[in-house]
Amino acid sequence: MLIDPSIIGSTSESKIFEIEKGAIRTFAEAIGDDNLLYKDEAFAKECGHRSIVAPPTFPTTIRVANPKVKFDPSRVLHGQQEYIYERSIVAGDVLRCFSTVVDVLEKEGNTGKMTFLVQEIRGEDLAGNLVYRAKSTLIIR
Amino acid sequence: MNGIDWTRAETGQELEALVKPAIEKVQLVKYAGASGDFNLIHTDDETARRVGLPGVIAHGMLSMGFLGQLCGQLVGKNGFVSQLMVRFSGMVFPGDVLTCRAKVKKKNENERTLDLELSVEREPGKTLTSGKAILKFY
Numbered sequence A: 001m002l003i004d005p006s007i008i009g010s011t012s013e014s015k016i017f018e019i020e021k022g023a024i025r026t027f028a029e030a031i032g033d034d035n036l037l038y039k040d041e042a043f044a045k046e047c048g049h050r051s052i053v054a055p056p057t058f059p060t061t062i063r064v065a066n067p068k069v070k071f072d073p074s075r076v077l078h079g080q081q082e083y084i085y086e087r088s089i090v091a092g093d094v095l096r097c098f099s100t101v102v103d104v105l106e107k108e109g110n111t112g113k114m115t116f117l118v119q120e121i122r123g124e125d126l127a128g129n130l131v132y133r134a135k136s137t138l139i140i141r
Numbered sequence B: 001m002n003g004i005d006w007t008r009a010e011t012g013q014e015l016e017a018l019v020k021p022a023i024e025k026v027q028l029v030k031y032a033g034a035s036g037d038f039n040l041i042h043t044d045d046e047t048a049r050r051v052g053l054p055g056v057i058a059h060g061m062l063s064m065g066f067l068g069q070l071c072g073q074l075v076g077k078n079g080f081v082s083q084l085m086v087r088f089s090g091m092v093f094p095g096d097v098l099t100c101r102a103k104v105k106k107k108n109e110n111e112r113t114l115d116l117e118l119s120v121e122r123e124p125g126k127t128l129t130s131g132k133a134i135l136k137f138y
Helices: A021-031 A041-046 B025-035 B045-050 B060-075
Strands: A015-018 A076-085 A094-109 A112-124 A130-140 B079-088 B099-108 B113-121 B127-137
Touching (some): A076 B060, B060 B099
Antiparallel strands (some): A076 A130, B113 B127
């Protein structure tokens, strides 16, 4: 297998991320998403948020590497991605994030064997409350 | 910004689709910078050709971002997207005009949620990215 299954269950060290207004606005603009919640702070506050809100796929910017996970990036396809929220992420949030290897499995594809790597990043606030989970499946050929 | 009317949403309902402007190479450069995904197959034709692609391909996460945009518009300010899942199957290229679709799969009265079935297509009926979402209403 292209990835050693013994890394299943291994977790990275945690990393602190500050969610910034500018990063949210730049991200929403790159998608072409003109939702006011993502750029107009006064509007977001009127809607009950502390500051501007992050779009649902914004946690893709939160990259937490697990040193035990090694592969050649040019051989990787993104198979599946999922975000699960307890609440919206807003600018000003400080999140402690860590990444866990959930599964490593091998499947027979059209072009030979493929390795599936399933990882989950969990983001918590500094009080330890879960805010979001990001689950990704990478296909390594 | 008003989103869909929760009380009127029904299981099986097709919601208003989102048609995105044609993807431009500069958008892929912007998305690379904003997301931190600097894989050159999305921004450099030479690199893309070297790995057997006809040229640069869009980030799969950009298509997921479009579905996030649609879900965000649908829930409006009356709730949030509590779950978003996609499966990437087809490649997206510069010049492609993508249509994002959503259909109500289930309405949960107690939880005040709508389960949606999502798809992204270039030609009608040919899904490039499929997925699902849960909209949670306050």
